[in-house]
Amino acid sequence: MKNEERIVIAGGGLAGLRSGERLRELGYQGEIVIVSAERHLPYHRPALSKEAINGELHASDLRLTISRELNAVWRLGTAATHLEPDRHVVGLPGGEELKYDGLIIATGVEPRHLAGAPRQDPRIHVLRTVDDAIGIKNAINSTQGLVVVIGGGLIGCEMAASVKMMGRDVAIVSRSSTLLGGACGKQIGDTVTEAHRARGVRMAMGVKIRHWVRQPGGVAIHLSDGQVFFAAVVVIAVGASPSVAWLRGSGLVLEDGLLCDATCHAVGATDIVAAGDVARWPNLRFGGQPRRVEHWLNAVEMGRAAAENLLAGRENSRPFTPVPRFWTEQYGMRIQGSGIPALGKDTTTLARSSKDHRTITGFVNEGRLVGMVGLDAPTAMIKLSPELWRQNKVVGGPERQRRVPQHLAGPEPEATRIAPARGELADSGGAPGRGDPGRGDPGRGEEPRLPRQQQDSQPLPIPPREQPRPERSRYEEVRHEETRYEGARYDYTPQHAPVVRTRHQPRPLARSGPRARPR
Template sequence: MSAHRLRLIVIVGGGVAGLRAAERLIERGYDGRIEIVAAEPHAPYRRPGLTEGLLNGHVSPAALRLRARLEGRVRWHHGVAAVGLDARARRVLLDDGRYGPYEGLIVATGMTPRALPGARRATDRVQTLRTVDDALRLRTTARRVRSVLVVGGGLVGAEAAAALRAGGTAVTVVDIAPTLLHDAVGPRLGVALTELHRRRGVHVVTGATVQAWDHAPGEIRAVLRDGREIGADAALVAIGAHPDVGWLQDSGANAIDGVLCGPTTHVVGLDDVVACGDCARWPNLRFDTVPQRVEQWATAVAMGRHAADALLDGPRDARPFAPVPWGWTEQWGVRIHMLGRPLAGSLGAVDGDPDRLRGALATQDGDGRLVGAVVAERPAVSVALHRAIGAACPKPDLTDAAAWRPPAPVSAAPAPAPRGHEPHRPFVERRRTAPAAA
């Protein structure tokens, strides 16, 4: 399969992964059409900047907009979501009744925040944080209220809590884990970061879950499982997100917790479809053969570029996608790096004083192999550890990729297009007058 076989590539998803995929197609000399279907109305922006923007007030799509070298080659379809995939006919079905024919497809639909049972979502008082519109709404709310309850102390919850608190809001964080950021940085840095938040005036309640909500007028009361009640003017629900792959449900792809890909990012069960970013579940053969999702900026950049290569090269010649993951967070001016797979074994201090948030912990797996690290305020140590993980867990090759088999059988033949959603015109046609309602 050559780079010049495909003439029409559709990218579903207008985040950083989709953008970098488009950029890479152009860089590779692909000269066919590129159509990007993006559910959000905004041009791609720097999503990690949203929490930081809450603090210093520069949240706007313009201020966070991503630069890219697209050379005017991309046709954008903003505010349009995919609702289905007819893989046999090679069509993406869209929520405005149109469809997008493709020869090659790049899936990059990202995620949607999870809702908390009982909590009304996207009201003035109970919000989630994923998009720039979410961030703008939260900032507006924060300026009007005195207190915010943050449910969930992961990356989004903890970063937002710091930003809101720094802006003068009274903040309570409730998290099910024993520390904030427990699943991101492990227990030891988790303890240190939880203490840091407390010193800065964030009320942190760990080991607790919200069992019931009471939306009184002008107030929210969350009842914890142990009976405690926490009142606040507004709440941010930050208990994670689920991949936006519902539209692939009947396509022949395995779309449970992300779309299942092989080592090269090709979607298992479909031809000429690759996936990248938060919504893709793939085996990183550098570490093991188990498909996983990675919700990280740098991985989305790398995977977008890799998926473009994989689509152009075809499944036989594409290289396996096997980065050493690099994630970061910044809380109260403390920079934390998460490298490789920090929670895949036992963590031990290797540099400085991690308990005072100035040092590094490294992770060894059962075989004594260096597989990950968490690093606080030591960028030079991060660089060295990242390289060391890469050396300890070498890059797989084409043979390794070819030998991989999906963990469970997936249906071979794509199902027909979902009923009741028959699209009537392709989006590549010039827009005609709207057809009369059926």
């Protein structure tokens, strides 16, 4: 071990935290410095648009558990200003230079601006950080008028649902004709749209904003269809942009994020990897086109992958080839996605219930299933998940690939073809995944027997309606929350000797201790 070695992690969110912990799991005993623009230790971002807005949780409730073994130096409230890869230096405010032997970039994203919006007005907000959420909550609690949410994506819909459940009048303004249409498909998007409309959410769909007029009592928003919303509070949720401004001039490739190769190594650098929302990399399981994935579980998995491959070195690294997964919850409805639905050129119904809204939509590209989104159908989603692994093989990478988890690989299902109305979801009191999950098969009108590990592997489990929610917050054990879907991860135990490239010529970074065991 060489005590002078240092790995710098730029970004103190989920990806940065989990990458640092993975370094320790692999036996790295050098210094770890985590540079974070935020003044808070890592916290659970998915709760910001839900429990943090309606007051169910406070900022302290969202804090992530940090491994005792991490032993990192935290530089909170310190945004990286520039990067000099040739000198192996990260610039900090005040002219400070932080040298590194290895660098993990996990700076995430920033809220996208909306052209013409008077962002300087204190009644107009964006949501990215816990401080943003606190500001929005305070603004809502101190006013009585209409709350307008601009954007019909995941964050916008979650925000509108949270505000409506607080008893406030809320409106959604979206350029799309259907909520969540691009992410979930028209069928589920229509169901979500109707759920908002049925609860009294005012909808302005397929419109653009023509004018913003600031007045003493609020902000008048003039729409292209002639409607005018007079808002006491406005929340802009129109997407996010990768936080890469500090990397300009570094020589790295910045194209909708930091461009990386399949192993998370930054293109144009020898000792830099990236993870999370900021990274744009080719997933060899889905065609190899570089793209970013802004999902919570991807930040966990890619943070760990980046740490492993930084220690392994570019030559000994393995490609990061996940099947991405995401989830959202609105009005008690649970939406879970897997794969990359945006790649689908057509959709088909993989499973559905004849008695309620439960359904699973498959996204197909040239006869191959590339994504699926389920509405209140967690058990059936788990049963169908192996198809995404089987039909999307890793191509173009080395032979050492991550494996489909054993319980997902399992025996081949009786029918693997893509066909409409593949199965009917079980009826268990009219609610998804209700009743006894240890019997039957959803394709035959019953739910399958699943091992406990698999039952607990859903991104956002919700107890049956017949049972009350646990008194504790589900974010109190967020480390376990991250790994509830662990069964759908690949084998991530390294099969190589971890080493790292450093300054001017290859030199292994210090590593000691036994090979890390999977968590």
